Amino acid sequence: QKEVEQNSGPLSVPEGAIASLNCTYSDRGSQSFFWYRQYSGKSPELIMSIYSNGDKEDGRFTAQLNKASQYVSLLIRDSQPSDSATYLCAVNRGNNFNKFYFGSGTKLNVKP
């Protein structure tokens, strides 16, 4: 079983719609959760971090964490073509080691 699982997609949504990206993780002791955006040929860029159960909003992005279900999600409201990228979910077990476990990423296509 992989540490972090994501649907590889592609996920296609029309411009202006809500894109919903999901991620599950296997280690129940995980404490820190992150979403990265990676454009083709570029390095991952941190867009959201979440550490406690519930929702965290930042602009058009909302991260949701449910530790009981070991589930993390990212909602992108009013999706734009510029949001088209691969979104990586990452998890840190929080043992003071900066070793992040990454999912394989979900490719998002936002169609104009």
Next chain:
Amino acid sequence: KAGVTQTPRYLIKTRGQQVTLSCSPISGHRSVSWYQQTPGQGLQFLFEYFSETQRNKGNFPGRFSGRQFSNSRSEMNVSTLELGDSALYLCASSGDRGLEAFFGQGTRLTVV
């Protein structure tokens, strides 16, 4: 505040050669992690250095090694290059608590 700097950006090497990649973390960050990214395997953890000590190591052969200097700059070395080592090598910089990791632009290594 300067970001994470990786050099060089691109490298072409021949099988059997060795290569050294460099990473300068964000000022004040003492933790540097290295990842290999390939289309088939995604982001895979190589190792993490904190205050010149390797704290964690991924599942890579001994041909992959690294070190960290007193100014937190890190180098990664790959000896006896194989075709399969062709990848994007990413360095991530984190603060002491490991709450977030910030990536450099990466070094694209091509082994021919």
